[in-house]
Amino acid sequence: MTTATRIETADGQAVTVVSNTPSVTAWAARYMGTWWTAGGVDPDTVTGPTVVADLDPEEYDALTADVLTGGFEETTYANARLVYRTRSHSNIVLASQPDDILAYEWRPDDQRLRIVGEDATAVAAATARLAREIVRGLLLADGWHILHASAVTRPEDGATVLALGDKGAGKTTSGFLLARTGLHLLANDRVFVRAEGDTIRVLPWPSAAAIGFGLLHAVGWYQPVRERLQVGEEMHPTQHQRVTDALLAGDRTPLWKSGGKELKPQFFPDQLSRWLGLTLATEGTAAALLFPTIAPDSEPTLTDSGRMVQPSDFIGSATEDRYPDVFGLLPEPRPAHGLLARLAQLPYQAVTLNHDTASSTTVLQKAVGLSL
Numbered sequence: 001m002t003t004a005t006r007i008e009t010a011d012g013q014a015v016t017v018v019s020n021t022p023s024v025t026a027w028a029a030r031y032m033g034t035w036w037t038a039g040g041v042d043p044d045t046v047t048g049p050t051v052v053a054d055l056d057p058e059e060y061d062a063l064t065a066d067v068l069t070g071g072f073e074e075t076t077y078a079n080a081r082l083v084y085r086t087r088s089h090s091n092i093v094l095a096s097q098p099d100d101i102l103a104y105e106w107r108p109d110d111q112r113l114r115i116v117g118e119d120a121t122a123v124a125a126a127t128a129r130l131a132r133e134i135v136r137g138l139l140l141a142d143g144w145h146i147l148h149a150s151a152v153t154r155p156e157d158g159a160t161v162l163a164l165g166d167k168g169a170g171k172t173t174s175g176f177l178l179a180r181t182g183l184h185l186l187a188n189d190r191v192f193v194r195a196e197g198d199t200i201r202v203l204p205w206p207s208a209a210a211i212g213f214g215l216l217h218a219v220g221w222y223q224p225v226r227e228r229l230q231v232g233e234e235m236h237p238t239q240h241q242r243v244t245d246a247l248l249a250g251d252r253t254p255l256w257k258s259g260g261k262e263l264k265p266q267f268f269p270d271q272l273s274r275w276l277g278l279t280l281a282t283e284g285t286a287a288a289l290l291f292p293t294i295a296p297d298s299e300p301t302l303t304d305s306g307r308m309v310q311p312s313d314f315i316g317s318a319t320e321d322r323y324p325d326v327f328g329l330l331p332e333p334r335p336a337h338g339l340l341a342r343l344a345q346l347p348y349q350a351v352t353l354n355h356d357t358a359s360s361t362t363v364l365q366k367a368v369g370l371s372l
Contacts, residue, residue, distance in 0.1 A: 004043040005029045007131055009036050009203055010283040013138040015049045015131045016041060019123075024053050027124035028131055034269040034280055035187070035204035036135075049134045053115040053127040060116045063103035064096040075324050078129060079238075084326045093327050102126050106327040113327070121237055129323070132206060137329040144192045144203070145336050146315040150175030151186035151202055153284035159372050160186060160202045160284030162193075162343075163292055164313050170292035170353050173215060176278075177361045178368065180219060184281035185272065190315060193286065195342050200286035208236040209272055210264040217252050218357040221276055225265065226250060228275055236266035288371030289348035290364075296354050300363040302370075305350030309343045311336070347371040 005025040008014040017028040028051075029038035072085040077097070084095035084104075095104040100122050105114040113130055117123040136146075149162045150171045161183075163174040172188050179185040190205035216222040226247050229235070235244070240263045242255050247265065255263040272278045291307045312319065316333045349367040353360040 002043045004041045004046055005033075005038050006041045007032045007036055007038050007135065009135060009139065011139065011142070011144075011201075011203060013135050013142065015051060015134045015138075016046045017127055017131050018043050018046060018050060018052045019127070020054045021120055021123070023120050024124045024127055028128045030268060030270055031128040032132060032206040032269075034273065035206045035282060037282070049111040049138070051113045051115060051127055051131045051134065053123050055118060055120060055123060056116040057101075057118040060096075060101060060103045060118060063094060063105055063114075063116065064098065067094045067096045067103070070094075073326075075326060077324060077326060078126075078322060082326065091328075095326060097126075100126070104130070104327070106329075108328065125237060130327075133323060133325075133327075133329050137331060139192055139203070140334075141331040142194075143334070144194045145334075145339055146205065147191050147193050148189070148313055148315050148319075149191050150188050151191050151204075151284065152178045152183040153186050153202075153281045154287075154372060155182070155184050155279070155281075158281070158284040159287035161288045161290050161368055161371065162191065162202070162286055163290040164309055165291055165293065165307065168294070170294040172210070173294065173353065173360075174290060174292045174351075174364055176211065176215065177219070177357060178364050179278045181361065181365055183368075184279045186281040186284050193339065193343075195339050200339070200342055200346075202284045202286050204280075204282065206269055208238060209267045209269070211267065212262055212264045213246070213252050213254050214355065215357070216265065218355065222247075222252060225275060235271070236268050239266035286343065286346060288368070289343065289346050290367060290371070291348065291350040292353055292364075293350070294353050294355075298352050298354055300354055300356065300360045301352050302363060302367060303350045303352050307350060308348070309340060311340065314340075 003022045003025045004018045006016045017025050019025050070085045072083045074083050080097050082097050086093050091108050093106040102117040149164045151162050153160045163171040187204040188209045192203040194201050243263050314336050351367050
């Protein structure tokens with residue numbers, strides 16, 4: 001049975017996912033329909049940018065062979081090896097991820113991306129990821145930029161606080177702690193921003209959310225999550241098996257990769273609301289900036305920091321480390337100098353946080369109250 005789901009942002013940019021496997025379209029709706037919107041449509045009436053994703057091992061073999069017979073290039077895409085090439089007589093891009101048994105064909109003239117494989121979960125995850133990338137390209141072409149920030153909104157008027165900082169500064173932690181106080185979570189890692197008249201609109205970037213064992217335990221989320229897993233519910237498939245095993249065993253000890261990066265539980269966007277009780281927002285208006293720093297041995301406090309919004313806070317082709325634009329879905333980057341200047345005019349506050357979530361939340365609330 002062929003099904004189709006249309007994914008659309010609050011700004012009206014959209015892509016349609018079509019599949020012969022209902023779980024693939026359902027996954028796309030679950031992954032992006034919480035922060036954006038998603039709804040079923042008639043597969044026979046689909047127009048515009050489209051991702052057609054099916055379980056088809058024979059087509060996977062054919063596309064992969066086509067990639068490997070030409071002069072292909074190689075990169076890492078979504079943490080997996082990807083080989084790709086462009087057909088010499090057209091702009092069609094072919095790609096394959098042999099380790100995941102996934103193959104792709106992007107036809108830019110038709111705005112049609114074909115994804116095939118033999119595992120439903122792998123195809124569904126790739127489909128949601130690339131559908132989001134197509135919408136990303138449409139938004140960037142329409143003047144939006146991407147900030148590396150978490151964001152929470154005030155429910156009554158959409159006033160949005162953007163938490164910025166270097167890696168590990170506490171952006172995501174700040175967003176989750178504030179979202180527990182009644183603010184709505186707009187994004188946990190990235191946001192789209194665009195100046196419109198006297199305002200700066202903010203849209204969410206749908207993604208899985210990583211929350212460390214320490215924070216899960218400190219705010220009382222660890223046991224409810226564990227109980228969900230014990231009755232057979234599943235978390236995002238990018239979650240490492242060691243994390244799942246630890247949750248099931250009730251082991252709260254943080255886990256680490258050999259390179260030093262923490263392995264964290266990975267949540268679907270809808271699980272943030274269904275499991276953790278957070279309310280997610282679909283858009284907002286930038287009203288203030290927050291610059292957190294986590295210092296475990298310090299008391300939480302408001303601080304005077306020299307950190308301000310800077311060019312490196314914007315995510316573009318030069319700073320994208322997860323999804324290189326091998327399919328040519330993104331437009332040429334536009335300068336963000338004007339937007340940078342507008343953001344710098346917003347009220348801002350720096351805060352020092354520690355691992356005491358109660359006192360850190362109090363300081364964050366004070367910072368937001370001073371800024372909004």
